[in-house]
Amino acid sequence: MKKALLVLALGAALAGVAQADTLKKIKDTGSVTMGVRESSGALSYTLGDGKYVGYHVEICQRVLADVQKQLGLAKLDIKYLPVTSQNRVPLVQNGTVDIECGSTTNNLTRQKDVAFAVTTYVEEVRIAVKADSGITSIAQLNGKTVATTTGTTSVQLLRKHERANGVDFKEVLGKDHADSFLLLESGRADAFVMDGQILAGNIAKSRNPAGFKIVGEVLSVEPIAIMIRKDDPAFKKAVDDSIKGLMKSGEAAKLYDKWFTQPIPPTNTKVGLPATAATKEAWANPNDKPVEEYAKK
Secondary structure, three states, rough: OHHHHHHHHHHHHHHHHHHHHHHHHHHHOOOOEEEEOOOEEEEEEEEEEEEEEOHHHHHHHHHHHHHHHHHOOOOOOOEEEEOOOOHHHHHHHHHOOOEEEOOEEEOHHHHHHEOOOOEEEEEEEEEEOOOOOOOOOOOHHOOOEOOOOOOOHHHHHHHHOOHOOOOOEEEEEEEOOHHHHHHHHHOOOOEEEEEEEHHHHHHHHHOOHHHHHEEEEEEEEEEEEEEEOOOOHHHHHHHHHHHHHHHHHHHHHHHHHHHHHHOOOOOOOOOOOOOHHHHHHHHHHOOOHHHHHHHHO
């Protein structure tokens, strides 16, 4: 028992060191661990064989190149570690992952455990319909069937929207995003409510992309940011300064265009999602505000 407690105490102490100075850890080891996602749309995904790409992955690679330069390292070994929605926060907390480059929303609950760099992407929850449906707004969903994915909050967001008052629609659930889109594609649903990036990605991969469109009011906006350990101001400054440099030079916009409007591997299809006004605003005025601040607007 005493040995177990000693191990726990040592682990906590090591985690504390990691939290205190990530730059020193990187300099001492000559390596850094990047948390990545296997299927977070064009933000972060795998090509197989341990290769990860995407808008956030490439931003993090640029950030780490700047960190390498700042530390005067001749070589920096980047280790890619796939993370999930369930383990990404604890893996950053305990020092396993130094910088998480997936699709994580900056919110007040997570800020109790981790820190976020300045926002690089602002997600919008939207509605996808068939292009010839005539539906252009929430009000026109009255009497219709709306699809969303099990375990998500998209339809709840739709019901809470002020323009949904008095709108009566039936909800159907897909087991995953592809299944939900199939409900729309096959005519079993009149609309699919989800993150704009996911809607655009499914439309791009469909047999007839021109047959669908994203319409209606924005149901929610969520700041997506790169996650790092809490209480490490030197590393946060290094990450923030690098990202702000990309935003100021226009490189952030070019990277966005590369991954969201141009053909991307492995199938060379386009997501077809130009940067929103909210994302452009985040680039023009860098900030690390949580989603709760966006909700106040």
